[in-house]
Amino acid sequence: MSFNNSQLNMLNLRPLLTFLAVIWLLGSLGLGWLVKSLFILFALLSLAPVVAFFGFRWWLQRNLVTDKCPVCAYEFTGLNNSQLQCPNCGEQLSVQKGHFQRFAPEGTIDVTAVEVQAQSLED
Structure with a gap:
């Protein structure tokens, strides 16, 4: 039973180990710049939605x-x-x-009515 559980755990680690092996292989071949640029691209793609969210909130507060x-x-x-x-x-x-x-078209004069109190003149 223990052997079956360890096989299942190794199956879960297989993609991660393959990824690490590919990175190590590219680094040993002198293609470390490719690995670094992929990490930078991944970081930029991860940060873009956060920056866009806060940028939109800032624009909305101003407008x-x-x-x-x-x-x-x-x-x-x-x-x-x-x-x-x-x-x-x-x-x-x-x-x-x-x-x-x-909103009034060009040339329209907008007038505000003011109520004036009537005064009576005495002789």
């Missing part, structure tokens, strides 16, 4: 804007320097410098 719609005051999120539509009122908005602004 994700949460603000209120200037028309209906509904709060939602958009990307900086883009155009979008308010999900509540449907107004076309542009995101500039971290705030939502109404």
